Amino acid sequence: MLMPVPDAGVIARREELAAALRAVVPTVLSDEDSRRPYETDGLTAYRQMPLLVALPETTAQVAAALKICGAFGAKVVPRGAGTSLSGGALPLGDGVLLGLAKFNRILDIDFANRCVVAQPGVANLSITKAVESRGFYYAPDPSSQVVCSIGGNVAENAGGVHCLKYGMTTNNVLGVEAVLMSGEVVRLGGKHLDAGDYDLLGVLTGSEGLLAVVTEVTVRILRKPETARALLIGFAAVEAAGECVARIIAAGIIPAGMELMDRPAIHAAEAFTHAGYPLDAAAILIVELDGPAVEAEELSRRAADIARAVGATSVRASANDAERVKFWAGRKAAFPAVGRISPDYYCMDGTIPRRKLPEVLAHIATLSQHYGLGVANVFHAGDGNLHPLILYDANKAGELERAEAFGADILKQCVAVGGVLTGEHGVGVEKRDLMGEMFDQADLDQQQMLKCAFDPAGALNPGKVFPTLHRCAELGRVHVHGGEARFPDVPRL
């Protein structure tokens, strides 16, 4: 993975930069041992020691630190809890890692306006914990929710198993305070709805730490549904499971969650959690219906009828909440369960039109043979978000590279059938060089021009998302262009 060429000048001034940062930020880590924990994120295949680690505690400190980094020409990599699966928080050797873990307070719980104001380092689940006594919760629930930070969720536009019905992070964030690389502080949105001007909040969400550092987040909280019921449905063929999903949705039912697992995933999860999954099934679906009791009841009956009509081999409805949680236990532990059957696994994250599922799974099976690596599939079936887990052993020469090539082929196939490279984990460094599969140069240039509006020096998290970095001046020079006849001397980007 090619990262921006480290700036030897900045590296040479490391001590000077550390001293300048220490004057404004209480904690600046420079010795090797204390920097070590920051060298990687959730994508552990990539490692890089940061030049320095700064841990600010206030917005003013963030602003001051960014100004200093700007003055030194030093790059900055923001970091929340470091669970990114796409290498979004991978440090740079000539960059300051700006850790937001000390921003760990919930600032305001406002039940009347149904929102919570939190600092970015607060863990996703802590927001729900803070409001659940009154029957509320924060809807987006990434599997990493115990640790991942709300700031990191905003940066990645994180999802979860409930986002078909309740939306991703972007649909649940009302406002942020953010600091630009210039040190300027902006507030976007608030406790009210919908920007009156350009929706900069919408574009900051999911910007992977490239546009601004988020220092405060306002999220909406929802009333917990009264009941939830889950169906555990077994199928003799993946096609039938896919058909079942399509028919449930065509019947006007939007489940709170609808998850598909293939045979290898079922076996790994069952061995690990004893959730009671049918081991003879080629695929299982977990379908959760929530709402008022009568509604959950009626919809789960309708969904079960559909499942039987498409030839399900087994249909079980949770009789109580304990059983529902048990149905989910295997799915929720699918990643660690796969971790037990293979020394390493590599989690992919493409989205496809659901009707393409059988075709894509067949292609993945072919690739699995071709690369000689196993694969287990878990799938947010409701919204078409596929998570193939590629099994490999990093200690065997060449396996990591084979796993990466396998993963890239899967993502290319996702795009080829009309889908996208990433449904929730972000582009980061991991999928950066695949961006050309989905976007042409004009698309990427327009995105980078937006980046220039926020960060003209390109100092915030460079090397992520975009395969090639243009200098803003270079992009800006091509003011307007059309047909070659009108602008013969203007290069087409």
Add this chain to the structure above:
Amino acid sequence: MRPTTADAVEDAVATAAAHGRTLEVRAGGSKVGLGNPIQAHDVLDLSALSGIVDYDPAELVLTARAATPMSEIDAALRARGQHLAFEPPDYRRLLGGGGAPTLGGVLASNLSGPRRIAAGAARDHFLGLHAVSGRGQVFKSGGRVVKNVTGYDLSKLLAGSFGTLAVLTEVTVKVMPAPEDCCTVLVLGLSAESAVELLCAMTALPLDITGLAHLPNGLAARSGVRLVAGAECPITALRLEGIAVSVGARLLRLREAIVERGARHDDTAILGPEDTEMLWGEIRDGLLLPPGVVWKVSVPPAEGARVAAAIAARQHCDVLYDWAGGLLWVALHGQSASPDSVRGVLARSGGHATLVRAPMSERERCPAFQPLSGPLRALSQRVKHAFDPVGVLNPGRMVS
């Protein structure tokens, strides 16, 4: 100029930019009265970019060319039992204009109806786009699937940008199953303050209420729903939608909860599906407002009644409350836009005020959107510049 392809749009914009000419971007023309009035050299008429490109109900996505009339979108969705959950409004009667609303126009102005609080805004359903920037460059963003985080989410940015950043040529939206059944509970005679309190309290119950509005006396009287118009008192309305058994069960519980909070049973009433559709349509499209200047004010819901009272203390007005108090439709008596009376009270509560309807002389003087200041203003200008550096598209529509 009436281009028939995205390439022709690219050509038109590039030519305009090269010759220093500005363009008014227009699709159905139903919302020319929204935003700041503009003066452009030429009109870029998109109406030929029409038609549904792809619609697969089971995938929950629809792709259409940008100027596809909403009537066509609605008909296609209705035939498959689906809808756009953000409840796109039709402001033709409110703005007194003609034209036909288009899907691209609805998205470009990020207009959402009463269900916005439960289902999200237009921007939340906008999945992907093809567009032409003010640089005269075709580009695309997003995708045709419901879940996607690849690259910056430019759909959000272009939603509500009123054609000042780029010309949409093709859009993809998320569609949802339409509810099987619906009804409305009315509470009669509440003051605005008690009504907003009640509405906020009801959102704390697990009843999935999809419309929470309050109409003062004079506005309720303008409704076409007999029960509402004839009540001769303020009306608070709460809408339930979903499968029939669920609507029925929640209706009982909602009414109980309202009575528990002190309303007399006699002061509540129920509207069936037809009246429900009519009433929420009137609220959505601003049809209950009297003639005159109209503002839309977005505030934290629990502040709604206080903000409205503060505005009323400065300027005679009628206020219709939607979004559980979070959206105030302020109808001023008289022809003056009086921005100070409206925007002046928002400093404490937060929020923003948009001038929706006013005489041309007032629209020319009073910025339609809440003016920005400081670094945010500069940032917004740089964003505009990133898409439309020479200012070809809809000059002045958003920022003067």
